[in-house]
Structures are given as C-alpha cells and as structure tokens.
Amino acid sequence: MYDIRPAAHADLDAVTALILRLQADDAHHIGYLGETLGDVAEELAEFEPDWPSCTVVATDDSGRVCGALSVEVDAELRRAFLHGPFVDVPVNHPAGSRIWDQTADALYAAALPLFGDVADRELLGHTGHRRLAAFAERHGFSAARPCGIHTLAGDGLRNLLLREASCPRTGPAREMRVLPTDPAVHEAVRVLHDRCFPRTHLSGRTLVDGRKGYTVVVAMDGDRVLGYASGKADPGEYYVDFVAVEPDVRGNGVGAALVTELVWKLAERAGARPQAAAAILAGNRSSQRLFERLGFRLHLELVAYRVGRAA
Incomplete structure (x- = not known):
C-alpha cells in the first residue's frame, strides 16, 4: 500500500511524468487533463486555484510518486471534477489490481475534504479503463453515454x-x-x-x-x-x-x-x-x-x- 499525502509544488515534474506515462495506455487513460500528451504539464501548472492545494499524491517507501488525484470545484455549477485517480503499479505484479484499487480508494478518501459541500462529482476515462469503471461503481458513480474524441x-x-x-x-x-x-x-x-x-x-x-x-x-x-x-x-x-x-x-x-x-x-x-x-x-x-x-x-x-x- 502506498502512502497518501497532500501534493507539494516539488511534485509537479514527477506527477507530470506519471500522467504522461499512464495516458499513453488506453487501459489507464483519464480525461480532463488534455487529450494530447504534451498538454499535461501546462494543464497541471495552470490548474486553478493552485495545483498542490487541490491535489493528493501516493508515494512508495522511497518517496517516489506513484499516484495522483486532483479535484476541480466549479462553485457556479456546484459541480466537482476529478482529474484521476492516476495510479502506477508494477507491470505483471500478481497483486496489481488490488494495489490499484486500494490506492485509488485511498486517494479519493484523502481528497474528500477538497470537495467541500459539493456532492455532484464527475470523472472521465477511456471506455477500456476497466479499473476506473470498477472504482466508479464502488463509489456510487453512474456511467453516462460514451463520448468520442x-x-x-x-x-x-x-x-x-x-x-x-x-x-x-x-x-x-x-x-x-x-x-x-x-x-x-x-x-x-x-x-x-x-x-x-x-x-x-x-x-x-x-x-x-x-x-x-x-x-x-x-x-x-x-x-x-x-x-x-x-x-x-x-x-x-x-x-x-x-x-x-x-x-x-x-x-x-x-x-x-x-x-x-x-x-x-x-x-x-x-x-x-x-x-x-x-x-x-x-x-x-x-x-x-x-x-x-x-x-x-x-x-x-x-x-x-x-x-x-x-x-
């Protein structure tokens, strides 16, 4: 199980590299951070109101960033958007699915205070991202019609x-x-x-x-x-x-x-x-x-x- 903590400005490069790597694979692709891989660094750097203040990260024993989840709250719409959870697990690890699930759930639990009193929450992912679909089901999210890019x-x-x-x-x-x-x-x-x-x-x-x-x-x-x-x-x-x-x-x-x-x-x-x-x-x-x-x-x-x- 990874450790979960609030993000810091010093995490930006590591989180950017993590998302770039995961976005390249349909099975890990999550929307709202740009459909082009080159967009990720700028999206994170300009994330409002301040990227670390609305992001939690997961780290391993060495301090390496292995997961991230950002929350964007639109006060006018009374809606919140999840940018993640992004979770990196070792390739072919026998417990890979369980590690992903536990880390994603822990990131979401740590991010709950960031939503304030906004209960309307949304996340977006590739139709082939089965772990994200299972995460959504565990937390009561319902799927809408797919959207083609x-x-x-x-x-x-x-x-x-x-x-x-x-x-x-x-x-x-x-x-x-x-x-x-x-x-x-x-x-x-x-x-x-x-x-x-x-x-x-x-x-x-x-x-x-x-x-x-x-x-x-x-x-x-x-x-x-x-x-x-x-x-x-x-x-x-x-x-x-x-x-x-x-x-x-x-x-x-x-x-x-x-x-x-x-x-x-x-x-x-x-x-x-x-x-x-x-x-x-x-x-x-x-x-x-x-x-x-x-x-x-x-x-x-x-x-x-x-x-x-x-x-």
Whole structure:
C-alpha cells in the first residue's frame, strides 16, 4: 500500500511524468487533463486555484510518486471534477489490481475534504479503463453515454485551414464574427448554449464572460445569432469544445462554417498545432456527420461517471 499525502509544488515534474506515462495506455487513460500528451504539464501548472492545494499524491517507501488525484470545484455549477485517480503499479505484479484499487480508494478518501459541500462529482476515462469503471461503481458513480474524441491532422487540417469559412448566404447580411461585446449577442449565445448543453461542465454565462479563455465564433444574420462554436488552442491541438446552431437553420452548412472559422481563428491567434480535436456524444449522428465531412475521424472513446447529481 502506498502512502497518501497532500501534493507539494516539488511534485509537479514527477506527477507530470506519471500522467504522461499512464495516458499513453488506453487501459489507464483519464480525461480532463488534455487529450494530447504534451498538454499535461501546462494543464497541471495552470490548474486553478493552485495545483498542490487541490491535489493528493501516493508515494512508495522511497518517496517516489506513484499516484495522483486532483479535484476541480466549479462553485457556479456546484459541480466537482476529478482529474484521476492516476495510479502506477508494477507491470505483471500478481497483486496489481488490488494495489490499484486500494490506492485509488485511498486517494479519493484523502481528497474528500477538497470537495467541500459539493456532492455532484464527475470523472472521465477511456471506455477500456476497466479499473476506473470498477472504482466508479464502488463509489456510487453512474456511467453516462460514451463520448468520442475525433481528430484531424496532416493534410486534412491544412485543407480545413485553407477552406472558405464564410457562412452560407440564404438570408440578409450573414457573417462570421468573433464574439462581439454586444450584450444582446452575449445573451443570445448564453441562451443557445444552455438550451443545447443543459448538463455540461460549462455554463453559458461562463462561456461568454471570458473567464475560461474560450474563443467564441458567432454566425450572424443581421442582428440574429444563428449559432456559435467555441474552443481553445491547447499546446498540442486546437480543441473544438461546443458547436450549436438554431434548429431552423440546421442542415445549411452553418455548423461546418463555424467549425472552420473557429479553427482558423485559433490558428491565427496561437500559431500552428499538429491536430484539431472535438468531443462528440455517442449517438449524436448530426454532429458526427458534420465533423466527418470536415475530415475528422474517431481517435478514442471516453465515458463520464457521475454521482450526487441534483434531481
């Protein structure tokens, strides 16, 4: 059994190396720390409010870091997100599964004070991470629909960046704009986001107020918002997080134009990245078709586990 203690700033390099190693294996892959391995160090370094204050680690007898679990609490949503548990066990160890289970449970127990009074908790892992699925079941988490991570790289990404991203002109003065400061546009995007993604990790208000650093591209028809796409430029990829289009204009190419414009804006602002990525819920055929037409292909499947969700 490993020893469990609060993390310290000096643990950053060891935790980063641990997660890099484990994320490379589907059987140990856990989401929320970036889908590209190169993202992990920056995600940890910028973890809010302060990475060591919301992280616990497991160490062996020599003091080597063998496990980690971080907790992110969103006070506005009254939800908490688990980044982990990440546990390293010796290869082919006869008691490997028991060591993983005991360490993961101990990390979670040590992290409980970090949740405060927030009972709504969520974690995300690869569908092939059987130990994480068992951990979730032990602690009362229920599985949601799997989510596919679709990626685009190489010539496909270059072709996307060279596409004409103008919005189809089937109405007056349609245009693509980075989220303007107009309060009416902010409100329209907020309402559309909360209507299309009512149970997601990010509220519409947080999306438009800029606190999380998202780039938001809006399709306009005069003063009317037709849809939006939002995302970030991570160290290893352009990440398309949300795309929403008003029902009466779907199927007219607005979504594809938004995605194209967003990736172009991310590239313009942040420079080159080796790939673009997007998360799509299993069964959302319209979104799958949209990204497939743009050249995205399924890279991996993740599943969310959640407990304590309010009725």
